[in-house]
Every structure is written in C-alpha cells, then in structure tokens.
Amino acid sequence: MLEDRMKRLFPLFIMSLALSLPALAQTPCAPEKGASPEKCRIATGDAATxxxxxxxxSFQAQVKSDIRKGLTDAQKQAFLNKMHDYxxxxxxxxxxxxxxxxxxxxxxxxxxxxxxTAMLQRSYLKKLYSHAEYQASITGEKLKEDKAQVATRLVKSAKGATSVDVTYRMQKTKQGWRIYDVLTDEVSLIRNYRSTFADLIKxxxxSGLMDHLKKQASGPLP
Incomplete structure (x- = not known):
C-alpha cells in the first residue's frame, strides 16, 4: 500500500518541479580545459548568489530546454547527468x-x-513527458542557515480540478542548493521510500532490495 501511494505521489512532485514558474535565463557554462565543474558552477553564481x-x-528551464519527445538515448542520458546539479x-x-x-x-x-539514483532518475524522466496538463507556481520560501523549504502549488488544467501543495526540502552544499526531499500534501517522498525499503529488507x-531497485532501473531509457 505504501509503495502504491508513493507511485501516486511521485508524478505530482515531478509535475510541480517541471512547471513551477517561467524559466529563468540560464547562462551556459563551458569551463576552460582542466577547470573543475565546481569552477563552472561558481562562475554562474550558483553557490554564491x-x-x-x-x-x-532554473531546473524548470533545463527541463523545458532538454525534454521533448523523440530524444535519443544519448540526449536522455545527458539530461539525467544534469540532474546531479539539482x-x-x-x-x-x-x-x-x-x-x-x-x-x-x-x-x-x-x-x-x-x-x-538510477531508479529515481528513470522514474523522473518517464513522468516529464506528460506534464502539459499541469500548472504550478512557487508560493513561498523558508530559509534557515543552510536549510530551505520552497513551497509550490500544483493545479491540473481540467475544469474543477483540485490543487496539490508540493514542498521541496533543500540544503546548501559546496556546489549550491540541492533538493534532498519532497513533500506532497505534507507526505514525504523519502519517508515513503524508507517504509518500502525497510519492508523489503525485512x-x-x-539483496532483495537491490534486486528490486535494479529491476526498476533496467531496460531502455523511457
């Protein structure tokens, strides 16, 4: 039951992250030969500002730029690699x-x-193709030292549809802000995974948990 609920909530988290606000202009960064990825991120103001x-x-801009039907496997993998920046x-x-x-x-x-990571990335990519019927907006931000919560509201375009509140828990790393959990109507994505994984291990x-994850992440990219 918990795993079924997790599967229902995960697409909502995907839609909200992909659609929250109009995209910010994002300056491409191509570090000089020998430069580290961190140098590139700092050059774009990520960690500092x-x-x-x-x-x-910014991630929504990446999604709108990169995700479309008919992508090659190489293009899909390139997008999955970029997810580590978020x-x-x-x-x-x-x-x-x-x-x-x-x-x-x-x-x-x-x-x-x-x-x-492979399982989560594939689940994410699979859901991004069907986000057109959703609209979302950022409704607030709470910041305390190196932790933050960004609140968004997700609304399906269909008439009479109800709204869903999605909150992103983030922490500041040496490379800038990164997402570490998502709450959909106050239900934590990580806590749901934790319950499912604990049951599998028990x-x-x-080895059974690893078999489950490998099965979820197997086959061609969606």
Missing part, C-alpha cells in the same frame, strides 16, 4: 535507508546509492 526558489526555477542523491539515498544505512558495508552503501534482505 542563487536562492533556493531560483534553483527550482538533487543531492547521496543524502537522499542515505535518508531513504535511515537506520539500515549504518548496518551496511561501505561497498553496499555505494551499490545502493548507485541503484537508488522480508528479502539487502
């Missing part, structure tokens, strides 16, 4: 396992993080 709300909006997948992976994380070996943690062990 971009607010959490602007970061969400999501803190390492933090999300650790939080999704919570108490189980400490029980894993370093190798198991690395295996899980890779599989979890019934099938860590």
């Amino acid at each position: 971009v607010t959490p709300s602007q970061k969400i909006t 999501f803190d997948f390492s933090t999300m992976a650790e939080a999704a396992l919570f108490g189980e994380w400490e029980k894993l070996t370093i190798e198991q943690r690395a295996q899980f993080s890779l599989a979890f 019934s099938k062990g860590f």
